[in-house]
Amino acid sequence: MKAAEAPFRLADYAPPAFDITHVDLDFRLDRTETRVLARLSIRPRGTATVLELVGDELVLAGLSLDGAPLAADAFTATPSLLTVRAVPDRPFLLEIETVIDPSANTKLMGLYRSTGAYCTQCEAEGFRRITYFLDRPDVLSVYTTRIEALKSEAPLLLANGNPGAHGDIPGSGRHFAVWHDPFPKPSYLFALVAGDLGAVKDSFTTMSGRKVDLAIYCEHGKEARCLYAMDALKRSMRWDETAFGREYDLDVFNIVAVSDFNMGAMENKGLNIFNDKYVLADPNTATDVDYANVEGVIAHEYFHNWTGNRITCRDWFQLCLKEGLTVFRDQEFSSDMRSRAVKRIADVRTLQARQFPEDGGPLAHPVRPEIYHEISNFYTPTVYEKGAEVVRMLQTILGEDGFRRGMDLYFNRHDGDAATIEDFLACFAEATGEDLTQFSLWYSQAGTPQVAARGEFDARHRRYRLTLAQSIPATPGQPVKRPMQIPVRFGLIGPNGEDLDFASVSGARVDGDVIHLTAASQTVTFEGVSTRPVPSLLRGFSAPVRLAIDASAEDLLFQVRADRDPFNRWQAAQTLAMRSLVAGASATAEGRNGAAEPALIDALGAVLDDEKLEPAFRAQVLQIPSEADIAREIGENVDPDAVAASRKRLRLAIVSSLGPRLLAVHTALGAEQSYSPDAGNAGVRALRNAVLDLMVASGSRAAVGAAVWQFETADNMTDRLAALAALCHAALPERLSALHTFHEAYRSDPLVLDKWLTLEASVPAPETLDRVKALLAHPSFAASNPNRVRALVGGFASLNQAQFNRADGAGYDFVADFVLDLDRRNPQTAARLLVAFRSWRSMEPVRRAAAEAALRRIASAPKLSPDTLDIVTRTLA
Known part of the structure; x- marks a missing residue:
């Protein structure tokens, strides 16, 4: 294994030696030889006399300082670094001309081409693939961009900010x-975006009465599929x-949908660039x-305008300051647009499926990491989803009013700043006391805390004692953890389903319905409790x-039926199911799913x-729970075949008991109605299709x-795909014809x-x-497109647990071979595929050895990219 590059450490942060106050960019676009002239207005901060600007695969074509070309001995240029010696100790203008090849840029970072259009992706370190620069978040500059291109090839020319001068260049066929x-x-x-694109346009009037012109650009012919995105933008x-x-x-606010994109979307100021899968939609x-x-x-991406753009992060260690905070904001928005209870459950499902395994494996890191090798590998569920949960806890601790006061202070104080987590928390502390x-330990300690709860009821003294104990497992680089502040929202449910009153409480800080767990163990005593409660924690x-x-x-079944908190009703059902599934996957199960099964089926029937x-x-x-959920709960010596068999047995048991009722619900919800993507109609389809998925698991002729x-008859993709998925997930032969029919119907639509x-x-x-x-050789697959890769290879590695984790190691070898091949062209996507191996140590010995061999x-x-080397090194550590 080759050594990784020296890591970046939070403790080593130092302010930049130079400010770049203004950046004037002039692009002469060409498919293979784009020329970029960058005029940088630079101001020294101290006494530094050597300026170092980073690059990535750049070709330097010209360099001058204050209008005078620099002599060859005044600078050194490599594709990755430009060093200018003896710069002035006063403000100066540095002009850099570079030449880049957008068509050859398969990394999809910097300036590249996507289906005939020029576009950019600069987060985290893509700008250095355009020009040499102080490519770090705490260098803030005012940008002016001039774009020139063939008008026939790129009639549309877009960049950040507001539009200025534009026109034709006489005699050249070009315009600017x-x-x-x-x-x-x-x-x-x-x-920057340049190309020939269709558009949907609208406008928005802000609360102060300003008119903003809105536009969403896409491939010609797909404009109608942008209408929902435009509506979502205006509501946002x-x-x-x-x-x-x-x-x-x-x-103006512009969005451009492109088909080749490593990420989901990018919040560039005034010009958001999106993976088209998150823009295009019709029934x-x-x-x-x-x-x-x-x-x-x-x-x-719109909310990033304030939490990410107007206030950005000082360094990449503070990435959660923009991403975790903005995920929290988009979750709140979606909760208000749809069902708050269902959105919360869906978000927690995602957290438990993606972030909990990260926290429990070799890739664990704090919400704010203190060390990294490749920043692209830290766009993780911990930074995003757990980062959002930390913000949500802050709101729970402070209350909605206190949280809003803290946010207002943060916006007012740090507008125009590159801020830190300490800056963020200081605003809430000052606003609320x-x-x-x-x-703040939530930002610096990795790992998922474990909270054990035990209750005792003293009927004679009408007293209920609740003991809460927290522990945090060791994670890479953090063997010992300190107790966290954990807000535990609670209720004590009485026999009639109502929360019981209590006269007083002691042993911990309790604000309304929130217990503040701050020690390793605390016993909370509730006085004046009339009857034995069922704790809802x-x-x-x-x-x-x-x-x-x-x-x-019995208590869990009671919660499913009676808990006034929807999340805990769902969680109680999940707990009953998990007990049965884990028992069914154990070596001694011998085909049983455990004693929890009757209670679970009763609970599901009640709901x-x-x-x-x-x-x-x-x-x-x-x-x-999914097979991955069950494996995570088992934790060690996991046999994916036994897990799959346990889940299949339980689903059959549910259908055996509830079959007629499932069929009745499916039939009742099948009445014709016009399609609408709103939450109410979507909920009806979700229930009908969940019922169908269970029914088909039985393999009965009626269900199939x-x-x-x-x-065959669905008039919308939701119902059509759900039916096809049910046939596929049950591995029924009827899927073959349906898959063929589906492909033929949508063979010209890559997203479908x-x-x-x-x-x-x-x-x-x-x-x-x-x-x-x-x-891999099918015309509908393209290894150059990240969406296709994530759909096929990523789908196999993340969704097909039994086959990816085959005992013969063939699944591991296939993904390893693909990653090695892809790494030469798109390291970022290759590294993210490799994350599928994060739980390899939890497998039983045969599979564990096969996975380790593939990783090694x-x-x-040879010539492994830093992105992939970083992931594989940490995964094996």
Whole structure:
């Protein structure tokens, strides 16, 4: 294994030696030889006389200082570094001309081409692929950008900020446009798009009465599929004014959808660039989940205008300051647009499926890391999802009013700054008087805290004692942890389902319905409790912890039926299911699913029949834990085949008991109605399709026939894909014809074919690996497109647990081979695929050895990219 480059450490942070106050960029676009002239207005901060600017695969074509070309002995230039010696100790102008090849840029960082258009991606370190620069977040500059291109090739010329001069260049067939962004920003927020694109246009009037011109650009012919995104944008703008008092600040706001993109989207100031899967939607091609994702990602990138752009992060260690905070904001927006209870459950499912395994494995790191080798590898669930949970806890501790006061102070104090977590927390402490010293550990300690709860009721003295104990497992580089401040929202449920009153409480700080757990162990005593309560703890998932409570099956069933907190009703059903599934996957199970099964089926039946509950909530409860969830709960010596068999047995048991009731619900919800992506209609479809998925698991002729009929007659992608997925996930032969029909119907729509690729890859059958290998050569697959890669290879590695974790190691070898090949062209996407190996140590010995062998083969490969080397090194550590 080759040595990694020296890491970056938070402790080594030092301010830049130079400011770059203004950046004037002049692009002469060409498919293979784009010339970029960068005029940098530079101001020394101290006594430094040597200026070092970073690059990445750059070709220097010209260099001058204050208008005079520099002599050859006055500088040194390599593709990755420009060193200028003896610079003045006063402000000066440095002009740099570089030549780049957008068509050859397969890394999709910097300036590249996507389906005929020029576009950029500069976060985190893409700007250095355009020109030499102080490419760091704390260098904030005012940008003016001039773009010149062939008018026939690129009639549309866009950049950050507001539009300025534009026109034709006589006799050349070329034209130009100038854009100016008056708000200082770091280079990672620079953006440029040029091409021939269709558009949907609208406008928005801000709360102060300013008109903002809005536009969403896409490939010609797909304009109608942008309408929902435009609606989501306008709702996001209004919501941010109402919820946070934040008004948009430029005259225009543009979004461009491109098909080749490493990430989901990018919040470049005034010019958001999106992966087209998070913009394009219509009923025939997008599912309800797609609509929700479009809404959420549009909101997320817009909300970055304040939490990320107007206030950016001082250094990349503070990445959660913009991402975690903005995820919290987009979650709140979606909760207000849809069902708050269902959105909370969905977000926690994502956290538990993606972030908990990261926290429990070799890639664990704090929400604010203190060391990294490649920053691109720290766009992680810990930074995003756990970062959002930390902000949510802050709101829970301070209350909504206190939280809003802190946010207002943060916006007012740090507008135009590159800020830190300490800056952020200081605003809340000052606004509310709260000591957040212990709370700040959430940013510096990795790992998922474990909270054990035990209750005792003293009927004679009408007293209930609740003991809470916290522990945090060791993580890489952090063997010993300090107790955290954990807000535990709670209720004590009485026999009638209402929360019991109590006369007094002692043993911990309790604010209303929130217990503040701050020590390793605390006993909270409630006086004046009339009867034995059923404790409802961590309501609304008030902290990102693993809760262990020795609740009986009867108490859990009671919670499913009676808890007024929707999240804990769902969680109680999940706990019952998990107990049964873990028992069924154990070596001694011998085909049993455990004693919890009758209580679970009773609980599911109660929710299925309760028409007072939201359909979307009922659908969530009916979705039992996934194979990955079960493996995570088992924790060690996992046998994926036994896990899959346990889950299959439980689903069959549910259908055996509830079959007629499931069929009745599916039939009742099948009445014709016009399609709408709104939350109410989407919830009805979610319940109907959750029921269908369970029914098809039985393999009964009636259930399979219902799925085939729904697939063939559905008038929307949600129902069509759900029926096809049910056939695929049950590995039924009827899937083959349906998959073929689906492909033929959508063969010209790449985003829909991504769904087809993922379903092909997720079939839980031994032949699936060969099918996935064959699909690598299919015309619908392109290894150059990150969406296709994530759909097929990523779908296989993340969704098909039994086949990726095959005992013969073939699944590991396939992904390893693909990663090694992809790493030469797109290291960022390759490294992210490799994260599928994060839980390899939890496998039983045969699989563990096979996974380790595959990882070591990757690690020993020559010329491995820093991105992939970083992930594989940490995964093996």
